[in-house]
Amino acid sequence: MFGLSSLELSRxxxxxxxxxxxxxxxITIGLASFLAVLEALWLWKKQRVYYDLYQFWMHVFAVNFxxxxxxxxxxxxxxxxxxxxxxSVAGGITGPLLAYEVLTAFFLEAGFLGVMLFxxxxxxxxxxxxxxVMVAVGTLISTTWILASNSWMQTPQGFSIVNGRAxxxxxxxxxxxxxFPFRLAHMTVAAYLSTALFxxxxxxxxxxxxxxxxxxxxxxxxxxxxxxxxxxxxxFLGDAHGLNTLKxxxxxxxxxxxxxxxxxxxxxxxxxxxxxxxxxxxRAAVEVPRLGSILLTHSLHGQIPPLxxxxxxxxxxxxxxxxxxxxxxxxxxxMALLGLWAAVLRARKRLYTSRLFLRFATLMGPSGLVxxxxxxxxxxxxxxxxVVYGLLRTENAVSNHSAAAVSATLAIFVAVYVFVFGTGVSxxxxxxxxxxxxxxxxxxxxxxxxxxxxxxxxxxxDNIDPAxxx
Amino acid sequence: xxxxxxxxxxVIIGFxxxxxxxxxxxxxxxxxxxxxxxxxxxxxxxxxxxxxxWDGNETWLVLGGAxxxxxxxxxxxxxxxALYFPLILMLIGLILRxxxxxxxxxxxxxxxxxxxxxxxxxxxxxxxxxxxxxxxxINGFTVSNLVFAGGAFDFLSPFSMFTGLCxxxxxxxxxxxxxxxxxxxxxxxxxxxxxxxxxVALLVAIAIVSVWTPLAHPGIARRWFxxxxxxxxxxxxxxxxxxxxxxxxxxxxxxxxxxxxxTLFLLFLGYTxxxxxxxxxxxxxxxxxxxxxxxxxxxxxTLVGALLIIPFILTYSAWSYFVFRGKIGNDExxx
Numbered sequence: 134m135f136g137l138s139s140l141e142l143s144r145x146x147x148x149x150x151x152x153x154x155x156x157x158x159x160i161t162i163g164l165a166s167f168l169a170v171l172e173a174l175w176l177w178k179k180q181r182v183y184y185d186l187y188q189f190w191m192h193v194f195a196v197n198f199x200x201x202x203x204x205x206x207x208x209x210x211x212x213x214x215x216x217x218x219x220x221s222v223a224g225g226i227t228g229p230l231l232a233y234e235v236l237t238a239f240f241l242e243a244g245f246l247g248v249m250l251f252x253x254x255x256x257x258x259x260x261x262x263x264x265x266v267m268v269a270v271g272t273l274i275s276t277t278w279i280l281a282s283n284s285w286m287q288t289p290q291g292f293s294i295v296n297g298r299a300x301x302x303x304x305x306x307x308x309x310x311x312x313f314p315f316r317l318a319h320m321t322v323a324a325y326l327s328t329a330l331f332x333x334x335x336x337x338x339x340x341x342x343x344x345x346x347x348x349x350x351x352x353x354x355x356x357x358x359x360x361x362x363x364x365x366x367x368x369f370l371g372d373a374h375g376l377n378t379l380k381x382x383x384x385x386x387x388x389x390x391x392x393x394x395x396x397x398x399x400x401x402x403x404x405x406x407x408x409x410x411x412x413x414x415x416r417a418a419v420e421v422p423r424l425g426s427i428l429l430t431h432s433l434h435g436q437i438p439p440l441x442x443x444x445x446x447x448x449x450x451x452x453x454x455x456x457x458x459x460x461x462x463x464x465x466x467x468m469a470l471l472g473l474w475a476a477v478l479r480a481r482k483r484l485y486t487s488r489l490f491l492r493f494a495t496l497m498g499p500s501g502l503v504x505x506x507x508x509x510x511x512x513x514x515x516x517x518x519x520v521v522y523g524l525l526r527t528e529n530a531v532s533n534h535s536a537a538a539v540s541a542t543l544a545i546f547v548a549v550y551v552f553v554f555g556t557g558v559s560x561x562x563x564x565x566x567x568x569x570x571x572x573x574x575x576x577x578x579x580x581x582x583x584x585x586x587x588x589x590x591x592x593x594x595d596n597i598d599p600a601x602x603x
Numbered sequence: 604x605x606x607x608x609x610x611x612x613x614v615i616i617g618f619x620x621x622x623x624x625x626x627x628x629x630x631x632x633x634x635x636x637x638x639x640x641x642x643x644x645x646x647x648x649x650x651x652x653x654x655x656x657w658d659g660n661e662t663w664l665v666l667g668g669a670x671x672x673x674x675x676x677x678x679x680x681x682x683x684x685a686l687y688f689p690l691i692l693m694l695i696g697l698i699l700r701x702x703x704x705x706x707x708x709x710x711x712x713x714x715x716x717x718x719x720x721x722x723x724x725x726x727x728x729x730x731x732x733x734x735x736x737x738x739x740x741i742n743g744f745t746v747s748n749l750v751f752a753g754g755a756f757d758f759l760s761p762f763s764m765f766t767g768l769c770x771x772x773x774x775x776x777x778x779x780x781x782x783x784x785x786x787x788x789x790x791x792x793x794x795x796x797x798x799x800x801x802x803v804a805l806l807v808a809i810a811i812v813s814v815w816t817p818l819a820h821p822g823i824a825r826r827w828f829x830x831x832x833x834x835x836x837x838x839x840x841x842x843x844x845x846x847x848x849x850x851x852x853x854x855x856x857x858x859x860x861x862x863x864x865x866t867l868f869l870l871f872l873g874y875t876x877x878x879x880x881x882x883x884x885x886x887x888x889x890x891x892x893x894x895x896x897x898x899x900x901x902x903x904x905t906l907v908g909a910l911l912i913i914p915f916i917l918t919y920s921a922w923s924y925f926v927f928r929g930k931i932g933n934d935e936x937x938x
Binding site for chain 1: 654655656658659661662664665666668669670671672673674676677679680681682683684686687688690691694695697698699701702704705706709710749750751752755897898900901904905908909912913916919920922923926927
């Protein structure tokens with residue numbers, strides 16, 4: 134297809150399937166914890182608003198979770214279908230980590246999901262809350278294992294090479310590899326932040342539409358609390374993660390900064406520019422003197438290894454990661470701004486009425502996911518040409534398929550994903566547009582009282598479309 | 604350690620795959636049986652019998668994949684690249700089926716039939732792909748230096764197409780008897796009739812596979828007909844016939860859970876027949892599970908978790924089934 138090799142097509146297929154996939158677990162992680170908090174608040178304060186919000190977001194969660202499951206199944210098999218040499222070399226390490234993820238997280242989520250979604254009138258409120266918490270805990274355990282595996286591929290340790298295969302020597306070193314704590318913190322917070330931005334935008338959109346109900350205001354308020362606290366933490370974590378990367382993957386940082394060579398006694402920060410991999414320069418660069426040294430070495434005169442100090446074959450594509458990184462970081466600062474603005478408006482009691490702010494909050498709805506994807510691309514493209522850093526090159530990890538075979542499957546994946554997940558996301562947005570007010574058939578002012586009339590065993594209400602055509 | 608790690612892992616993966624075949628088997632079977640029922644409310648009941656548990660059922664397939672990668676990375680890399688097309692198609696089928704669980708309730712009325720069809724087609728595609736994969740594993744693969752060295756369409760053969768059909772029948776029977784257990788009235792009546800036909804179809808399929816397999820694969824024939832295997836084997840055809848007879852009888856005599864239990868036993872017999880046919884190979888005809896075994900440190904580390912956690916998984920999965928026990932009535936799920 135278009136003269137691309139089987140390797141390039143396999144990379145495209147993996148990048149496409151994992152990029153679509155990652156959106157759903159990110160929202161699953163955030164919403165599961167949000168739902169656990171909502172149910173706890175409902176059981177504790179017995180205020181109807183928390184129950185309504187729980188029911189409302191549970192419907193969105195159900196659709197999102199299903200898409201995460203089916204798109205995730207693909208990932209567990211693609212390691213073997215397309216990257217069989219990777220599986221063969223590194224499977225002894227990534228396999229057990231994945232197996233632990235299945236055993237400790239996937240089954241936990243799946244086992245309690247049924248009760249969480251459909252069991253409200255079958256078990257008591259305490260047990261139902263327990264099921265919600267188990268699902269939320271499952272999502273976090275899952276995050277931990279998969280990031281341990283991903284981090285090991287970025288900063289491998291605790292193994293030896295026997296007959297060309299990675300053999301685990303020390304599992305604690307494998308799991309707690311140098312980049313793991315930073316990546317885990319950065320990614321988990323990214324999931325929470327993305328969800329908070331999504332929930333906050335939903336609330337802001339409804340307020341702009343004039344639906345100022347208790348539930349709408351509460352969800353905006355909760356989301357903005359989350360953002361104002363977490364966005365600055367995320368910037369701090371991102372900085373720490375960057376310094377960690379500089380230590381273990383300096384080529385990635387040089388590529389992110391479009392930094393080709395060290396001149397003088399300090400490095401500037403290239404704000405914008407166009408890194409040219411062939412000419413080995415960053416074109417049209419707008420620089421701030423010394424800022425590169427300050428940001429990356431936290432000193433006035435520190436310098437980082439420039440791209441030219443790495444062999445050409447070991448350089449990641451600066452033209453891409455330069456911009457994906459700036460997109461992520463720029464959105465990160467906008468998120469912090471949003472949180473700050475919300476805090477100021479809250480103090481002035483205008484949080485629910487400032488239209489300018491509400492428009493901004495609505496626009497920022499997808500920003501968390503965009504930033505998350507951009508960050509993911511930065512770290513994954515930035516570790517090229519390695520799939521296991523310093524150990525296995527991507528070109529040596531691929532299965533021995535023809536370009537025609539991979540073209541065919543890639544075309545199928547793109548067609549099915551665009552259609553299926555496009556439809557699913559549109560259903561999610563329609564559910565959000567329906568709003569958390571007037572959940573049909575629910576009459577429950579206190580936990581455990583007057584169990585709900587039986588709901589459809591779909592976790593989502595039937596026929597959501599009419600509500601949209603208002 | 605005195606533990607035979609590769610052997611223990613073969614047992615765990617074999618158990619996980621059997622759990623998958625049984626549990627997602629009836630989920631997929633329901634998808635294939637959906638076209639037999641026209642009425643939307645009845646269709647909803649059929650889907651609702653598994654809506655709370657299907658995700659857990661499918662997780663056994665992920666465990667099979669992850670367990671294989673952890674314990675037998677070489678087998679994982681050979682099998683998954685050799686089965687490239689069937690596995691990708693299986694994943695596509697499972698995607699369509701999986702999202703249809705939610706989407707078929709959420710689409711506007713004009714699109715609901717579309718997601719019902721996606722549910723059915725997804726189930727067919729996933730099952731057929733699994734059956735074809737199964738048949739091509741029995742056929743064996745060209746492997747050199749522990750790397751798959753065959754062509755992209757090696758999986759395709761008359762035999763593997765036929766095992767694909769066999770699995771369609773087997774899952775459909777599981778689905779039909781599951782629905783006999785979980786529904787009543789019209790749906791149950793239809794499923795009783797369908798199940799009786801499916802038992803006959805499955806018997807014919809088993810008979811053909813039992814003749815075809817040893818004829819086409821001399822190695823398997825030797826394994827079947829050598830002593831002492833033949834002694835263990837000889838009761839199997841009798842057990843199959845007896846179970847099928849009891850199954851049909853129970854379907855005709857108002858059996859509720861019994862047909863499903865007997866179907867499970869029937870599939871268990873078939874599954875053991877398959878295992879005996881390829882044992883001790885994990886990638887027939889030449890790679891044994893010992894050749895494909897990963898590092899002992901990997902198997903040992905994962906084994907601790909598997910032995911500690913699988914009992915918990917079985918416990919809370921059983922609890923979830925218990926919570927949603929009983930017949931799914933017509934009133935259930937509607938307000």
